[in-house]
Amino acid sequence: MWKETVKLDTIYDFDYTLKRLEMDPLINVDRDQRRVAIPIKSGDGERHKVTVEAKGSTPHPVFEIAADSVDYRKELLKKMSDLFQWEKDLTVVSEHFIGTNLQQLFYAHPGTPIVRDFDLYFSLMKGIIHQQLNMKFAYTLSTRFVEAYGFFMDGVWFYPEPEDIARLSYDDLRKMQFSQRKAEYVIDTSRKIVEGEIDLVSLADKPDKEIIDTLVKIRGIGPWTAENWLLFGLGRDDLLPKADIGIQNALKFYFDMDRKPTIPEITNLCDGWTPFQSYASLTLWRSIES
């Protein structure tokens, strides 16, 4: 068992982060203790549970990270830093939006970080499974999927492996109320990953546009899912999913419109948000969460 303390130089709203992570019933969050337990695989394939607990007060928390095996200390610390994006300076992000039409939004919700999904495959499957579904039912499906084919260890759920999903029949997923289409998308994409036709790890090094062009060719992955993977899977800074219903509703509310904005209207509204559009997206989503 080891522990390490990390102190940030940036504002960082960890309590909101916990609230967001808590939306996923499979993530082990304790909001009172201000702690989350993360399932993570090291490079050699070993599974670990890493806990992250906030000690200092928001907006400048101090984190205490802990896990069992000392051998993996350095690797797991780096993974946590990558997932939670502790090296990104959110003060710079907030300052970028001063003078833009989102100034008030960022005043209202400062220090909203990008927190990456814990695993690249998880992130892509979650995107497909959640397409066009309300959040509640989306997480119901995700939960059934993970509880059936994932791995539970020491209080945390590890996401299913693509190899395990590639073996399934469409009916296996239909039984848990996946639509036929969604079952095909999830299983076929997993098979392509297993066969090496898609390599998420090597894709992760490419520029945004190239990744989108590659992913969109896969049946079941459209622009929304590709952008979602860039934002939550890779933690890229400059994504604004204009077709996302949540973004549209948030813009409608924030700009006091009587209807949702069209995509060309959003293109006008987002002038000046680059290179931090992802933070605009996250903060917009956040603004309409209860």
Place this chain on the structure above:
DNA sequence: AACCAGGGAAGAT
């Protein structure tokens, strides 16, 4: 009971 949901494919211009 109709409309919505953190879309996408397939078909029609």
Place this chain on the structure above:
DNA sequence: ATCTTCCATGGT
């Protein structure tokens, strides 16, 4: 290339 229509399933 861009626009419609259909798909599927639960939530409000």
